[in-house]
Amino acid sequence: MPLAGFRSAVFLWALTISASGSAADYQFAALPLVVDEASGLTASLRHPGVYWTHDDNINLPASSRRSDPLLFAIDGQGNLKSTLNLAPVRQRDWEAITSGEIDGQPTLIVGDIGDNRNSWPDYRLWFVPEPAVLGGTQNADPTALIRFRYPDQVPAPKRQGGWSGGHDAESLVLDSQDRQLLLLTKREHPARFFTIPLSARHPVTNGERLSVQDRHTPVVTARFIGFLPTLPAPDLLAWLFHPVVGAYADQPTDMTLSDDGRLLAVLTYGAVYFFERKPGMDWQGALAKPVDSIGLPLIDQWEGISFSRDQRQLLIVREGTGERTLMRLDVPTTLRAR
Structure with missing residues (x-):
């Protein structure tokens, strides 16, 4: 049978089994209307059941226009609990947020790391203490900043202007174990x-x-540690559609690290991939091959992911508004902390 005919036959069979299968594994809710372009997600260390998210910048990626730099605290059902205004901070292209305890203080780290044109001279990570109390809109100031660039970034030729060798990134986590x-x-x-x-x-x-x-903060150079391996199709439907949507669906849009530093979940537009760092293993070894994956119910603008605090679920947010902008799914039982 020709390949096209084989794929068509298998596609019809796959639709039959998927109609009665995994849809019940996904639980959906709606994000607040103010979060209409969610671009990151992280669990609160201070407030159980609360997550922090943010919008991309005024729906204009890589824009130089100023917008209000806001972080939103939501619960697992998408209800807005509080808004944090980082008023002095310029929001250039926020694409990620992570959290961790730094010097004994639960801290949010906001990644101004998007660069659709690979043209920024450097990027920023803002460190913001989590508020002790939630409610309403609060003002907050960053307590620390990292300005960085990539090792292959260099000024572009004078006739072109700007910089070359930059990277567009949307995934950021704090590895507390290795600081x-x-x-x-x-x-x-x-x-x-x-x-x-x-x-x-x-x-x-x-x-x-x-x-x-900001202008006088030294710029450090990030260290390259390896490539993301080829990501296998997580299920039969993804395999069937991969020749058409693979280049888009495989793009990493966020990642989250378990509290023990063992399990890294990488989000793409079409799936979640798990990488396990076993005792004594460095990240180069852990990133050699995913140990498991979960196909998402549809290919969409999934942009933020976080483990729940008990590490048993993943919460995922997507750009847009509506009833299916927040998704919860279970971490495979074989990967949960022993």
Whole structure:
């Protein structure tokens, strides 16, 4: 049978089994209307059952226009619990958020790491203490900043202007075990992993204008640690559609790391892939091959992912508004912490 005919036959069979199968494994809810372009998600360390998310910048990626830099606290059903306004911070292209305990303080780390044109001279990670109390809109100031660039970034020829060698990234996690941040690029095949030591953060004080401190913060260079391996199709339907949508569906849009630093979940537009770092293993070894995957119910703008605090579920958000902008699914039982 010709390949096209074989795929068509298998596709009809796959539709039959999927209609009665995995749809019940996904639980959906709606994000608040103010979160209409969700681009990151992380679990709160201070408030059980709460997650922090944010919009991309005013629906204009890589825009130089100013918008209100807001973080939104939501619960697992998508209800808005609080808004955090980082008023002095310029929101250039926020694409990720992660969290961790830094110097005894539950801290949010916002990744201004998007670069659709690969033209920014450097990128920023803002460190913001989690508020002790939720409710209404609160103002918050960052306490630290990392400015960084990639090792292959260089000024472009004078006739072109700008910079070359930058990377568009939407995935960021804090590896508390090794005290470093992990970044994963998006618009390239294969995607690349980089690390930045937590020690690179530069303190931000309220006594001086933030814009001045921003300009004078030293720029560090991220370290390349390896490529994301080829991602296998998570299920039969994904395999069937891969020749058509693979280049789009395989783009990494976020990742989340379990509290024990063992399990890394990488989100794409079509699936979640799990990588396991076993005792004594470095990230180069852990990233060699995914140990499991879950196909998502449809290919869409899934942009943020977080483990629940008990590590038993994943919460995923997508751009847009409506009833299916927040999704919950179970972590495979074989991968849960022993």
